[in-house]
Amino acid sequence: MRIDLHTHSTASDGTDTPAELVRNAAAAGLDVIALTDHDTTRGHAEATAALPAGLTLVTGAELSCRVDGIGLHMLAYLFDPEEPELARERELVRDDRVPRARGMVAKLQELGVPVTWDQVARIAGDGSVGRPHVAEAMVELGVVDTVSDAFVPDWLADGGRAYVGKHELDPFDAIRLVKAAGGVTVFAHPLALKRGQVVPETVIAELASAGLDGIEVDHTDHDAPTRARLRSLAAELGLLTTGSSDYHGSRKAVRLGECTTDPEIYGEITRRATGAFPVPGAGGTGR
Numbered sequence: 001m002r003i004d005l006h007t008h009s010t011a012s013d014g015t016d017t018p019a020e021l022v023r024n025a026a027a028a029g030l031d032v033i034a035l036t037d038h039d040t041t042r043g044h045a046e047a048t049a050a051l052p053a054g055l056t057l058v059t060g061a062e063l064s065c066r067v068d069g070i071g072l073h074m075l076a077y078l079f080d081p082e083e084p085e086l087a088r089e090r091e092l093v094r095d096d097r098v099p100r101a102r103g104m105v106a107k108l109q110e111l112g113v114p115v116t117w118d119q120v121a122r123i124a125g126d127g128s129v130g131r132p133h134v135a136e137a138m139v140e141l142g143v144v145d146t147v148s149d150a151f152v153p154d155w156l157a158d159g160g161r162a163y164v165g166k167h168e169l170d171p172f173d174a175i176r177l178v179k180a181a182g183g184v185t186v187f188a189h190p191l192a193l194k195r196g197q198v199v200p201e202t203v204i205a206e207l208a209s210a211g212l213d214g215i216e217v218d219h220t221d222h223d224a225p226t227r228a229r230l231r232s233l234a235a236e237l238g239l240l241t242t243g244s245s246d247y248h249g250s251r252k253a254v255r256l257g258e259c260t261t262d263p264e265i266y267g268e269i270t271r272r273a274t275g276a277f278p279v280p281g282a283g284g285t286g287r
Contacts, residue, residue, distance in 0.1 A: 001031040001032065001263045001266070002029055002030045002031050002032075002257055002260050003030070003031060003032040003033075003260050003261040003262075003263060003266045004025065004030055004032070004033050004034070004244055004245050004247070004256055004257050004259075004260055004261070005032075005033075005034040005036070005058060005060075005075070005077070005186070005216075005242050005243075005244045005261050005266070005269075006034060006036050006062070006075060006188065006216065006219075006242075006244030006245060006246045006247075007021060007025070007033060007034060007035055007036060007244075007245060007246070007247040007256065008035075008036065008037050008038070008062075008246075008247065008248045008249075009021045009035060009037055009043045009047070009127075009249075010043070010125060010126065010127045011035075011037040011040055011042045011043030011126075011127055011128065012037035012038040012039070012040055012043075012062075012127050012128045012130065013037075013038060013124075013127060013128070013130045013131075013132040013133060013248060013251065014037070014127075014247070014248045014249045014251065015248065015249030015250045015251050016249040017043075017046065018035060018043035018044070018046040018047035018050070019046050019047065019049070019050035021033070021035065021043075021047060021247075021249075022035075022047050022050050022051050022052060022055060022057065022281070023050060023052060024256060025055055025256050025257075026052040026054065026055045026281075028255070028256040028257050029257065030055060030256060030257050031054070031055065031056065032055070032056045032057075032058060032266060032278070033055060033056075033057060033058070033256075034057075034058035034059075034060045034075075034077060034244075035047050035057065035058075035059060035060065036060040036061055036062045036075055036076075036077075037061060037062065037127075037128070038061070038062050038064065038128055038130060039061060039062070039063060039064055039090045039093040039094050039097075039128060040061060040090065040094060040128050041059065041061055041081040041090075042128075044057075044059045044081070048279050051279060051280075051281035051282065052281045053281050053282060054281055055281040056278045056279065056280050056281060057278065057279040057281070058077055058078060058269075058270075058278050059077075059078060059081070059276055059279070060075060060076055060077040060078065060079075060183075061075075061076050061079075061090065062074070062075055062076075062188060063075075063076055063089075063090070063093075063169055063174050063178075064093050064166070064168045064169065065168055065169045065170065065171040065174050066168040066169075066170070066171075067170060067171050067172075067199060067203060068199070068203070070158070070197050070198065070199050071158050071168065071196070072171060072187065072188075072190070072198075072199055073187075073188040073189070074169070074171055074174045074175070074178070074185055074186075074187060074188065075185065075186040075187070075188045075216065075242075076174070076178040076183045076184070076185055077183055077184045077185075077186070077269055077273060078182070078183055078184060078269070078270065078273035078275055078276045078277065078278070079178050079181035079182055079183025079184075079273075079275040079276060080181045080182050080183075080275035080276060081181075081276070083177075083180065083181035083182075083275070085177055085180065085181075086177040086178065086180070086181045089169055089173075089174075089177060092167050093166065093167050093168065093169070094128055095167075096166040096167040097128055097129050097130060097166060098129055100164045100165070100166040101117075101120055101124075101129045101130070101131075101133065101134060101164075102117055103164035104131070104134050104156065104162050104163070104164045105117050105120055105134065107161065107162040107163075107164065108134070108138070108155075108162045111161060111162060113138065113141065113143050113162075114141060115134070115137045115138060115141060115143075116137075119137045119140070120133050120134055120137050123136050123137055123140075131150075131151070131156050132147055132248065132251055134150070134156060134162075135147040135148075135149075135150035135151065135155075135156055136251065138150050138155070146253075147251055147252060148252070151195060151196075157195070157196045158196040158197060159196070159197075171187075171207060172206075172207065172210050175207065175210050175211045175212055176210070176211070179211055181275045182273060182274035182275020182276070183273060183275050183276075184213045184214075184269050184272050184273050185211070185212050185213050185214075186212075186213060186214040186215060186216055186240070186242050186269075187204065187207065187212060187214070187215045187216065188216045188219075188246075189216055189219045189221050189222065189246065190204060190215050190216065190230065191222060191226050191229070191230060192219065192221035192222065193226075194221055195221060201233060204233065204237070205237055208237040208238065208239055212239065213239065213240055213269070213272060214234070214239050214240030214241060214242055214265070214269075215230055215233070215234055215239050215240075215241060215242070216241075216242050216243070216244055217230040217231055217234065217241040217242065217243060218241075218242070218243025218244070218259040218260070218261075219243070219244060219246060219259055220245070220246065220254055220258060220259065221246075240265050240268060240269065241262075241265065242261045242265060242269075243259040243260050243261050243262075244259055244260070244261065245257060245258040245259055
């Protein structure tokens, strides 16, 4: 089985619609795909309707969190999307995205970058606007060569010259809320240093004690020594280890299935979940 547990669609900051995403996943030879858009479950219905035969969908979300001033992302799988407390927190994060993006546009303009809100809004479309959309506007203007090049201290990285904060969950609260909604939590790309400051291993240990289920080990932003260290840490803390592409379509040079999760780990994730269940494809026709 080929299992990719971290992907994005146009419901947040990917370039594939949810329907395109599942069709592309089937074409890439995947057996299981998780749709984990940022702080939203809005793409799940479309992905389910279009799910090809032979492909299983794991519903989820990537929750924006912050602890001790450091941003981090928490992958939440197979939770009940209607659970009111978690739904309310996701809404608070989403509602803060537009004023945050407008603030980043204003800062960039002050720095001499002629980006406009209309440009960013066009790029975001119906998705939850975020930094990648602002970064793509910068690419269009020739300010940076790639979206990743915008995520540096000079521009949009945490604490960067054009960075603006937003409402984010405390990760300990995120674990509690996802668990209460019957879901499973995995710390996304925990040592991706190229993205900026990361939390110390002592915080990962505290999260494990609070009920964290796993950490994402095999990710393109983790080199071989980092992956080895994370596997050792997971063994020490009794955490599951996952692998995923963090696919964003054409916005990033990462292929579906570039990193994958062991079937036994996937089975354990589904065993622990009680809020929702994987959806087997039946040859969907949704667009």
